[in-house]
Amino acid sequence: MTDFKEIILSKHLSTLFSKASFGIEKESQRITDKGSIAKTNHPAVFGNRSFHPYIQTDFAETQPELISPPTQSVDEMYEWLTAIHDVVLRSLPQDEYLLPLSIPPVMPASDEVRVAVLDSEADVQYREYLVSVYGNKKQMVSGIHYNFELDPALIKELYQIEKPALSLKSFQSEIYLKMAHNFLRYQWILTYLMGASIAADASYFEKEETKDFPLQHFARSIRSSQYGYVNKGDVHVSFDSIEAYVNDIEEMVASGKLSAEKEFYSTVRFRGVKRARDLLTNGIAYLEFRLFDLNPFAAFGMHKKDMHFIHYFLLYLLWMDEDATEEQMILGKQLNYRTALENPLTPSAYQAEGTAFLNGMLEMLDGIHADEEIVAIVKEKSAAFHHPEKTVAGQMVTAVKEGQDLTEMAVALAKKYKAEAWKRPYALRGFDDMELSTQILLFDAIQKGLKINILDRHDQFISLTYQNHREYVKNGNMTSKDSYIGPLIMENKVVTKKILAENGFAVPASGEYHSVSAALKDYPLFTGKGIVIKPKSTNYGLGISIFKDGASLENYEKAVRIAFEEDEDILVEDYLQGTEYRFFVIGNETKAVLLRVPANVKGDGIRTIRELVDEKNKDSMRGKNHRSPLERIEMGELEKLTIQGQGYTFESIPSAGEIVRLRDNSNISTGGDSIDFTDQMDDSYKKLAVDMTAALGVAVCGVDFIIPDYSRPSTKEAPGYGVIEANFNPAMLIHIYPYQGESRRLTMDVLRLLFPEMLL
Template sequence: MLATLENQLERLAHGGHAALLTQTRQGIEKEGLRVSPDAHIAQTPHPRGLGSALTHDFITTDYSEALLEFITPVHDTPAEALAFLNQLHAFTYRQLGDEQLWCASMPCEIPSEEAIPIAEYGSSNVGRLKHVYRQGLKYRYGKMMQTIAGIHYNFSLPDAFWPVWQQLEGNSDSLQAFRSAGYFRLIRNFRRYGWLLLYLFGASPALSASFMAGRSHSLEQLDPDTLYLPHATSLRMSDLGYSNKAQADLQICFNHLDTYAESLHRAIHTSHPAYEQIGIKVDGHYRQLNTNVLQIENEYYSDVRPKRVTQSGEKPVHALMHRGVEYVEVRNTDINPLLPLGIDNAQADFLNAFLISCLLGQADDLDERECGLVAENHARIVNRGREPGLLLHSRNGERPREELAEQILDKVLRTAELLDDIKGGDAHQRAVQAQRDKVANPELTPSAQVLNALRESGLSHSEWVLEMSRQHRSSIEPQLTADTADRLQQAAVESLDQQAELEAAPAPDFADYLADYIAG
């Protein structure tokens, strides 16, 4: 990959086009539970002051009524995206009363699945569809795993980059096909090397004991209310609570758009016997949208996804097939409870350099054997990532974690140097150096820092995260600007009006609406 990457960077630089690599587009989606003052999942409805979770552009809910999701617009720099995310937090705090916004990926105290309220989106057909989909997740996987939160980092390069790179590559495909192939090249390399991000930024080595109540596990006891693994990096990204043989057998292909779309299309149109036993509508109540392996595309979980903004009523897989890949969504980012927003600018700068390196790196496909090695490396890192002497798979057999990490960082550094040469300063190179320090000293990783902070505090996981959540609120809430407050208040009012209009408009019976949606 290094020779390929250096060659690509050199060609872009010599052609006077390297500045296009600095014109990245990024947006951030961040989830977070609302919790009561005693660190239990909130039982209150989505605050009306935040607007409609169905129609608001920036503030919605994920699985649970208590699981907020912030969505920034696409920005020209990571700093701008983070600044907007900061304002979403500050505005939301003003609407929470004595509730807190949980600042960790693994959830707060949840006494039982019955305590997890499924998100409500009103009486319109699209609102009912979103709710029924979540009912299906409950019946298929249980509600507990759906309370885990994370950060999604959306990344793309400017439109002007693609014809330039296509010409340098001597490619004669349509520009749409070339761009989609380029993003899948990024995705393939992300899957090869994404384990490094889990090591560097994983921040969920421990969790509340209530999360595993009544289930067998191999976690150790840190205190009576906290479970952990001593060298874990990201239990969020492990298989805890996520047992889904149907998805494990899907073998979604990430090599090319056509095979990816075909395998997803097959999954959302193939009935699964276990889900047939659940039923669709039982005693007058919908349990799931259908009995297929996937109810909709979003049910398939992966650590990176090809994405395109959809049109009204359009399915994601159809948008990709018709108009190609527009951006990639990185989904393996934990919320770092030590950071006010869960992510900071240095991490985003590194992510951009890493993703550009993946895009311009090796172009070969992932075969079945390599996919197996990728999965094994992932499992080793999330559960044992900081273990001394840990070995990981490579094309040259098993090698020490540090050796493979340094090889990847060497590549990312080449990209970082070029970005800094163009933009001035050394922000990207400093971001890479910070990651080298973590490779040399695992105690500098967020997962180690979280465990050390837990031990030093003498608090349980839930008590400590609650205290950190309060501290972050105190630092962020006063930063809300008057202009942003007015803008978000207006957006909340408009979103409520939009939901009311949807619910008042003539509409087909939900059963007919659902049948049309599934058939589409």
């Protein structure tokens, strides 16, 4: 057999050796706040389980299975697991939680165990068959499956170096076979370190089992023991070679010892084919390791450190000289069973072997120049061989011995994990470096089961796929449904206005200027009129001055210069009397209307403006730099000037009920309040916004209207509005999390626009 260690070292393949694909499947039971299994159905909000890529149900209706897509790193895998948990935890009924234990501490009565309500008749029947063979209590056990694939480039490289008398596929299978052999031999180490099903109530055991198992003792992992969910003793499948494996498994099915190939349970499985026989031609694509208990101390069932540990544990299986024989594998299985039932606070019976194995891992890490972080993790595990109380089971038993009831502990942790998911309900942990609008869209897409590909997370670029239909989305709502010219039009305020006017919409008159002197020359055109002076194409209200009752030449010039600081072209526009509203159009409907109120505080006759601002800024919905639905109110030069205009300083105490404005502009980004106005707004204006969006050739648009009376319908003769801006890629967050009024889930509307066939 190939000496992988030697090739990797001599051919400098360490970098490639460390690259891999990862995926996790994590089951757990939904429980009530008492710790008993929930009686409700799988939440309907998750849509159709028959295609859902992230949220399935395992055996029981109460047993969601969370599946991370294949990722290129452990970090990404963990992010996905976090995000899917965020979605599931925030989608559960208020009084439901995810049990952080593999074996429910309180088992339901047998007749209360409900097999998953699936669309497929065959899937339900298979589950009922399993109940008949294994009983239904063991089916209630949950665990984590860890999928692992080496970089195909590594395998190709090794193949080219080694030039074996085999096909590339067969060579690949040989590699995975070696890993599987050694895994079976050394899996007990993982059970020792990470086993976490320390107890089960009496009803868990089959009658004949209880006489053997000392119920009064804790175990490292009942789930990984012979009392776990294992095949009957007459099922034997060789892992010696692919051929042996295929022949054995087919024989087991033919003889009726297994009802189907998938009924063969092993802590490692060959993946990538539908039928075992296809392994002969396609080879093993990747491996699935099914050994892992839920770690109650990890919010998502497994610590990220442990995921890294497993990665290098698996690499070491390939690296090591040894390739376990059939006999050694049988031994390994026995060691694992024994380890599983050891008292968690006693040292391992195989401490020496474990320590030696981890030392070998450390040697490998040294050889491949692995990150220090990884080395530290392995050293920690190594220490746990001398400190059994540091193993997961050890920690659990310690907690119970210190007086904690296992059920109570589980419920407390479950509640804590759910509360953490609700801490920033507008964000999606795992992806919280992305824009909030994309986070919310991802939340909805995960919930509904759209396949997500993060094409570029720095660039907020994703694809969503339903069946064979793929759509690309950037920044939450930029899609193929818009024509390109639309955003190009909207990037240019002058062009936008010209086109809206051409199409018969009411826009304020304006002049465009390329120089201060040109703007000054036209000052006479604007004397005595309310005007707005603004840069041609920047956003967020920067450089905008508003003179409701006209500007003196001096103030006009000042404002012109301020605007020119933001852009090389500026606009001087008629000021329209009325209130500004943002209309959010998707497709042919105005989905939300928002009133934005300039940053303000309401006096109480006691506190100063400064104190009132500080108080208002304490709201967890207010943050900085678009990391929250609302922005904190600043107390800078502009705010100072604004309250000066009302006769105040920051130390003034406004009277009770009095509203003090801190800004003239109403942008949320400068501390304004967002107030949903969708239902109040007369439909005629909503229709106009839709028509404008169509005229601009886009599907998603944020149109800013000035409307003096929102309840009076617009007519051709008396339009009753002026449109002052149209924005592509408009902010969604302000509508989804308004300061006041109803939330409008625009991200769901985006999904409906893109995937009408899903009938969301």
